[in-house]
Amino acid sequence: MTTELADNVRKYRRRAGMSQEELAHAAGVSPGTVRKVEQGGTVRMETLHALARALGVTTAALMASDAPEPIGRAEEPNRFNLIQLRAVLTPAVGLVDQDAEVAGEEPNLRTFSRTVRDARELYFSDSYKSVAAQLPGLLRDASLAVAYYDSGDEHRQALLARAEALRLAGTYLTQVRQYDIAYAALSGAIEDAKQSGDMLAAGSGVGGMCWLLVRQGRLDEAERIAAESMDAVEPKITGAEPDHYAVWGGLAMEAAAAAARNNRPDEAKEYRKAARVAATAVGTAHRNLSRHWSVFGPVTAALKALEDSMVIGDARAVVRKADEEEALSPRAWKRLGRPSTNDGNRFTLDVARAYTRTGDLSAAMDELTRVRATAPEWLRHQNSAAETMQEILNKRKRTLTTEMRDMAAYLDVVG
Incomplete structure (x- = not known):
């Protein structure tokens, strides 16, 4: 957590006339957690929600901008995995203008829309690698179509087609936590849809x-x-x-x-x-x-x-x-x-976490297993899944079951 966040928690706690122990009791966390926050330690977002409720302020009031923490020697894994998609969404800009790419033949908007629809089905069917591979080409083709049809109803349809491709890109990138280029894609999708009049x-x-x-x-x-x-x-x-x-x-x-x-x-x-x-x-x-x-x-x-x-x-x-x-x-x-598949899976994860909090670890594992069976790749990108599994490991007093060990390894959680 940032030093400013730590300072804000301390400031609002003192303004409320509360000790660290009193804030911990009101928020339903341990005094050690409050001390950890005020010392700049890392805590879950839901812990900040609980502290904000106890202090009578918004969660946003506790959070403030600060210099980013060093990321260490390990490179962020998707830095190179998504380099082509980054190049399309955030093209390099220099002092010499680049000639715009021109379509060699008239684009077929109906075929393109069908291709976007197929890529969307891949996303909802948990085929993230296939989606990532197709998106750069889809976005280039969409921009060529917008440039080719520069007016009339065809231009409107091309804008809507590009908006759909950008929305798919933004949704996928948000899911895999590539927020900078997700923003570029989503803002472009909104602007294209507005320009089309839809x-x-x-x-x-x-x-x-x-x-x-x-x-x-x-x-x-x-x-x-x-x-x-x-x-x-x-x-x-x-x-x-x-x-x-x-x-x-x-x-x-x-x-x-x-x-x-x-x-x-x-x-x-x-x-x-x-x-x-x-x-x-x-x-x-x-x-x-x-x-x-x-x-x-x-x-x-x-x-x-x-x-x-x-x-x-x-x-x-x-x-x-x-x-x-x-x-x-x-x-x-x-x-x-x-x-939708995503909403149904999110609901199952919420129930799994709730079972964990109430001590029914067997039921929690049943819910996690159910999600893994239907959306294994999606599950691996959910922080709440890893956090729930970590709680299960922490609460389990006896030897871990084979199922628990397997799920922990799948979610890269160390007990």
Whole structure:
């Protein structure tokens, strides 16, 4: 953690008239954890959420910019793995202008859109290496099409096609924590969609940007742009299409996620209420992955709302709701429609962590094993999976089971 963060925690604790022990008790952490934070040690983001709630401030207020820590001798593994994608999204700039690449023949936008759709299916089917290999070529072809069709409806369609390719790139890069180039891709996707006049596609892109900002800890900004974009695409009281409700409801969920993590529970509840209104209007799961990256309905809204209980550390509530709420039961998904693969896997991870916190390590392992069976590559990129496995190892008093040892090795967790 940064020295400024340590100073902020100490400052707000003293302003509240609390000792380190009193803050630890109020936040539900050990006094050693508070001391560690105030000495500049590393703690999980959820620990900062708990400290912020105990101090009565936003999580963002505790975090401040500071010089980055040295990364050590080991190179970041994706520095070279994604070099071609970096070259496309952040091209080198010098004093001599480079001639723009020109398409040799008229692009086929229908074929290109089909190729992007196939690449998106690879992403959702957990084939990350294949997606990374295809993205540089897809983005170059998209830019050639935009340059070739410089006006008219073909130009609009080319912009939308490039927006879809950039959204795929931004989503993938956020997933693998390459946030700098993810930002370049997502901002480009939003701008292209806006220029094409498709505000719903642009609003969907904002949803991807919010996810990126939350992962970076930029909670105030994520909530702000989600709320502003909700106003921009708010559906009419009657007559709105399911796509419209899905994009608006998706933005409400992004705003709620940021507010909940920023110790703004009242605002989060209002956004969740808006998401439920949109979900009710849709009725059952509405899927538009081809343009708006959305699977939205009552199940998705309920899954995302459950995250709030995990954010505030109420593991028992997560276990109880997962068992009792109809929309959270896989049996009900046959009637209400299944969530997206990613949302379903995220829900399973939340339940696994909740079981770990409540001491049911066997049930937690069952949930982790279930996710690994359906999305092994996705699981390896989830910090929460590794943190949950670490907690299981720490809590296990007896000899680790073969299953536990295997999962720990897969997630690169050392007990």
